[in-house]
Amino acid sequence: MSYGQPKKRKFTKNLLVTILVSLLVTTVILEAGAALIGYREFTTSISEQYRDNVRTVTDTVTSLVDGDTIGFYLQTGIKDQRYETVERQLKKLTESTDCLVIYVCTVDPEGLNRTYIYDVVSEASGFTPYEIGYSEPVEESYVPAFKAAAAGEDVSDEIMHNNNQMAGDFATAIAPLKNSYGNTVAVVAAVKSLQNLRAATSNYMQQIFVFALMVATNIGFCWIAFMHQEIVKPIRTIVDETKRFTREWGELGAPLAMVIHSNDEMNTLAAAVDSMERQIRDDITQIVKVSKEKNRVKTELGVAAKIQRDALPKVTPEFPNDPRFDIYASMDPAKGVGGDFYDFFYVDDDHFAMVMADVSGKGIPGALFMMVSKMLLKNRCMYGGTPGEILADVNDQLSENNEAEMFVTTWLGILELSTGKVAAANAGHEYPVIGKAGGNYELLKDKHGFVLGGMEGMVYKSYEFSLEKGDTLFLYTDGVPEANDINEELYGTDRMLEALNRNPDKAPEELLKNLREEVRVFVGEAEQFDDLTMLALRYDGPEERNAAEVEAEAGTEAEAPAAESEAEGVTGSETGTEA
C-alpha cells in the first residue's frame, strides 16, 4: 500500500477545469445558436422595413412624375420648367429618404437597355447624374425585373442587390410608371445604400456577443463556486477522511455525515463511507481476534507435537546402550502432530519389546488416539503374555466406545536377547523386513490380524522367528512404501528393499538415514503426505557373561512372558545357536 504525498491540487484542478471547459463549450454553442436565430429575425425584420421604405420612395416618384410627359422629354431632350420642378422635388426626395440615386428611364421590352429621363443623385453618393436621353445596358442580374416592370407588372417585392467600389453595397427597387391611359411608359428606380443596414446588423451582433459573454462568465463563476462548495469540498473531505482512516489503522473518527450536511448524493456518499469504515473496523477487530486464536492453537499444537515426540523413546549413547543389540528409530510427521508411532522398551532384562504402529488419522485426533494406544500397549506388555494376547486385550480396550471409529495398525515383537528369538503378532500392519547377516533384506510375510480398535473380540495369532547374530529387523509404517512422487507413483516395498540392500551391512542409524534420503529424492517436489516412521534393530548376539550372572537371571526368567510364548508352538525353526 502506498502512503505517498496526496496529489490533492491536481485532482481539484482537473475537476474544475473539466467543468469550466464543458461549460464554456456549452455556452458558446448556445450563444451561437441564439445569435443565429436573433440574426435571422433581425435581418428579416430590417429587410422588411427597408423594403417598405424603398417601395414608398418608388410610389412617391411615380406620383411626382407625370407619365404623359415622358414621351415628350425623350424625343426632344428639352428640360422645361416643369421638368426642372420635378427634378428638384426628386432631389429633395433623394436627400430626405437617404437614397443614393433616384432615376426614371425607358426600357426596351426585353429589359436589356435603359434610357434615362430623370437621374438624380444625392450629395453623399459622389455620383454624377446622367443627362436626359443617356442610354446604357441594364445590369445583367436586373434584366428579368426590368423586363417585367417594362411590361407593367408590379415588381415591388424584388429588391436587387449590387455593389460597386464607390457606393459599396446598395439595393435597387423599381416600379412601372404609367400614363393617363394606363400604359407603362417608363420605369422608376430608387437606389439605396446598404451600409446602414450592414452597420446595424454588425452592431447588433456585437451587442449580442458582449451580452452572451457576460452571461456565460457570470454563469461560469456561479457554477465554479457552486461546484467547489457542493462537490469539490465534500469530496476532498471524504478523501482526507479515508486517508486518515488508513493511516490510523482503522480508528474511527467523527462521522462524515455529520460534517457534510447537504441532502444530496454527497451526504449519501459520506454515509456510505462511514458505514464502510465501521464495517472495516469490525472486520479488523474480528481478524485480530481470529489471528490471536490461530496463534494460540498453533502454539498449543507445537506443544502437543513436542509432547508426542517426547513420548517416543530416544536412542542415546546411554539408552539402550546394550551390547546385545543396536537400535535406531525415527519419525517424521507430515503435519505438526502425526498418527504414527514406534516404541521400544525392556519388558525385563532379557526381553526387549518393539512396537510399530499407524493410526488411521492425522492431526490432533490421530495424536490423541496414538497416545492412548501407546500407553495401553506398553502397560499391557508389562503384565506379560504372548504378543497375540497383548494385542487382543489392547484391541478390546481401544474398541470400547470407539465412536470416532479410529483404528491403529500395530506390529508388536518381543525379542529374547539371550536367544535371538522374536515372538510377534501383527494387527493389520505392514510386513516386517528381515535382513540376514551377509544376505539380503526380505519381507517377512507374516499372518495378519485385524487392525486394533476396529472391532471388539478379535483374535491375534502369535508367531515366532529367530534373529542370528548380525541379523537386522526393519520396521516401518505405510508412509514409506506409499510415499508419492509428483506423478502419484508409489515408492513401493520393492524400491524400499532395493534401497536397503544397497548398503545391507550398515548400522541401524545409517540404514534409516540412507532410506530416508532415498525416499526424499524419490518424492522430489511432491509434498510429504504421510508420516514417515522407521525402526531398525541389529541383533549382536547374547553377551558373554559369567556363570553367576546367568544363574542369577535364570531365576527371574522362569516367570518371564517370552518363555510362555514358546508354548504356543510357533515356528522357531532356527533356535539361537549362539545362546
Added chain:
Amino acid sequence: MTINKTLNGTELIVAIVGRLDTTTAPQLDEEINQSIMGVEKLVIDVAEMEYISSAGLRVLLSAHKKMTKQGSMVIRNVSEIVMDIFDVTGFSDILTIEA
C-alpha cells in the same frame, strides 16, 4: 475421486473411482451416511478404485458396522493392489469380499 450411486430397491451400489485417501474419505463417508437409510444390501464397487488409505479403510469399517445392523455389505471387484491392502490390514477377515 468420484462416487457413482445406483439404488435398486433396497440394494445400493456405490462405485468408487479414483483414490480414496485422507482428502476424499470424508466425502464417501457423507455420501454413504446420507444414502443407507432403508438399504438392506450395500455393494461397494471398487473396480476403478486406484488406492485406499487408512482413512478410506475407516470409512469402509464404519459402513460395515452400520450395515451389519440393518443388512449386509459386500465389496465387489477388488483389484490386486486393493486386495493386498485388505490382506495386510486384516480387513479381508472382516469384510465380505466378492470376486
